[in-house]
Amino acid sequence: MSKQEFLDQLRAGLAGLPQQDINERLTFYSEMIDDRIEEGLTEEAAVAGMDSVDSIVSQTLSEIPLSKIVKERVSSKRSMPAWAIILIIIGAPVWIPLLLSFFIIILSFYVVIWSIVFALWATVVGIGLSSVASLAAGVILMCLGHGITGVLLISAFLVLVGLTILFVFLSIALTKAMAILTGVIASGIKRMFIRKEK
Amino acid sequence: MDVQLKRGLLDVCVLAAIKNDDSYGYKIIKDMKPYIEMSESTLYTILKRLEAARMLTVRSAEHEGRLRKYYRITDVGVKRIDDFKDEWKEIMSIYRFVTREDQGNE
Numbered sequence: 001m002s003k004q005e006f007l008d009q010l011r012a013g014l015a016g017l018p019q020q021d022i023n024e025r026l027t028f029y030s031e032m033i034d035d036r037i038e039e040g041l042t043e044e045a046a047v048a049g050m051d052s053v054d055s056i057v058s059q060t061l062s063e064i065p066l067s068k069i070v071k072e073r074v075s076s077k078r079s080m081p082a083w084a085i086i087l088i089i090i091g092a093p094v095w096i097p098l099l100l101s102f103f104i105i106i107l108s109f110y111v112v113i114w115s116i117v118f119a120l121w122a123t124v125v126g127i128g129l130s131s132v133a134s135l136a137a138g139v140i141l142m143c144l145g146h147g148i149t150g151v152l153l154i155s156a157f158l159v160l161v162g163l164t165i166l167f168v169f170l171s172i173a174l175t176k177a178m179a180i181l182t183g184v185i186a187s188g189i190k191r192m193f194i195r196k197e198k
Numbered sequence: 199m200d201v202q203l204k205r206g207l208l209d210v211c212v213l214a215a216i217k218n219d220d221s222y223g224y225k226i227i228k229d230m231k232p233y234i235e236m237s238e239s240t241l242y243t244i245l246k247r248l249e250a251a252r253m254l255t256v257r258s259a260e261h262e263g264r265l266r267k268y269y270r271i272t273d274v275g276v277k278r279i280d281d282f283k284d285e286w287k288e289i290m291s292i293y294r295f296v297t298r299e300d301q302g303n304e
Contacts (some may be wrong), residue, residue: 031266032238035224149202
């Protein structure tokens with residue numbers, strides 16, 4: 001790939017970001033390639049030594065806050081022709097609820113995800129508390145002379161402790177997975193904004 | 199190496215690479231290469247972060263008919279290196295604590 005092709009692909013990949021952010025990155029990578037060529041590498045080899053355009057784009061996306069991307073999209077629309085502005089105003093009753101519901105759907109998705117996590121942890125606490133309660137009840141009953149019921153409750157305690165430990169590990173794994181999922185969704189939304197710009 | 203640990207180290211390494219002389223992107227990567235590998239996009243992020251933290255300043259100068267960005271360390275940056283050295287003493291004492299049994303067996 002030539003230097004120009006690399007920079008063109010990068011520019012296309014970053015389209016939708018603030019122009020200043022794009023230009024700064026293009027200047028940086030262009031300088032990097034020039035310095036490699038000056039060192040004696042061929043243009044092809046210099047470009048091949050760089051990170052792939054895809055990985056630069058995803059790293060850039062993860063660094064730029066969503067608010068900045070949205071703001072850029074909104075402000076870049078100012079140069080629209082008059083008819084488009086009129087259409088947007090006339091269409092407001094349609095697109096505002098649509099946009100609103102889009103964000104509400106995303107929000108509810110987050111709520112659902114974290115409710116599952118919350119529910120699992122609540123289960124852990126529940127089982128944990130009942131294990132303590134059955135141990136206490138078992139000991140008290142044994143002291144009062146209800147030996148068999150006491151033993152039964154203490155064995156219930158052992159089962160519950162086992163379950164608690166199992167659920168703690170499950171909950172930790174699920175919490176981590178959900179945190180990753182949340183991140184993936186966030187980066188997905190950012191990508192959506194950028195793709196639309198192309 | 200642990201990602202978080204490497205991230206912290208890279209910041210200081212970049213500062214160290216420009217400590218004695220102003221330097222430019224490709225030279226920073228080249229100077230660090232024998233010690234720690236770093237990709238261009240990582241360097242870009244770090245330079246931006248250090249600039250925002252006022253640990254370095256940037257200027258463009260002409261080189262071979264094109265512009266090249268040179269990075270210069272600030273007092274804040276020098277202080278960051280000094281802090282790192284102090285922190286490292288603590289880390290070394292923790293290291294000795296962690297490995298004290300291994301050394302006892304040798």
